Amino acid sequence: MTVRQISVFLENKSGRLLDVTRQLGESGVNIRAMCVADTSEFGVVRLIVDDPHKAHEVLKADGFTVKETVVIAVEVEDSPGGLSGVLKPLVEQEMNIEYLYCFVEKSGENAVVIIRVEEAEQAIGALKIAGYRVIPSDELYAM
Numbered sequence: 001m002t003v004r005q006i007s008v009f010l011e012n013k014s015g016r017l018l019d020v021t022r023q024l025g026e027s028g029v030n031i032r033a034m035c036v037a038d039t040s041e042f043g044v045v046r047l048i049v050d051d052p053h054k055a056h057e058v059l060k061a062d063g064f065t066v067k068e069t070v071v072i073a074v075e076v077e078d079s080p081g082g083l084s085g086v087l088k089p090l091v092e093q094e095m096n097i098e099y100l101y102c103f104v105e106k107s108g109e110n111a112v113v114i115i116r117v118e119e120a121e122q123a124i125g126a127l128k129i130a131g132y133r134v135i136p137s138d139e140l141y142a143m
Contacts, residue, residue: 002070002120003137004052008045009065012038020045020059027058032143033114035101046101048073048114050141071116073135074127078104078111086113089130090123105143112140 010016017036024031024047033048049055052068059066076082083102090097098116105112112135117123124134 001072001124001134001136003048003073003114003135003140005069005071005114005116006047006049006052006055006059007067007069008047008059009067010043010045012041012043016043017045019062020064023058023062024049024055027054029055029058032141033101033103033112035099035114037099046099046114048140052141069116070120071114072120072123072127073137073140074113074115075105075133075135076102076111076113078109082111083113086115086127086130086132089126089132090115090117093119093122093126095119095123095126112143 008020030050031047032050035046037044047055056066056068074086076086095117100113100115102111102113127134
């Protein structure tokens with residue numbers, strides 16, 4: 001029940017993010033969620049898209065450095081404390097959360113948290129035991 005995330009490494013200069021999003025759009029790849037982290041010299045764009053394989057190929061062919069990473073998508077109540085609640089079972093298992101980012105579902109009732117941990121299967125088990133719904137990739141890509 002893991003999800004494939006696309007990470008794109010970019011020079012930190014004007015227009016590079018536009019280049020990525022334009023390439024994906026022109027190729028018919030829909031961005032479902034995105035997170036941008038930067039330093040003074042480079043940035044990392046993390047993407048959940050509806051067709052990770054196609055996105056990888058399109059961006060690689062255009063000269064971008066692209067990597068695929070396994071992440072977990074968890075449905076969380078969109079209310080105060082929702083995020084801390086989903087983190088608790090992972091911390092109880094002494095898991096290191098490398099990063100996370102969120103987006104709100106189209107319905108607006110729940111949020112989706114994308115979480116990167118080293119022990120994905122262990123994390124999925126802990127989240128399910130705690131009563132959280134881990135979203136399968138095909139459902140996430142279609143949201």
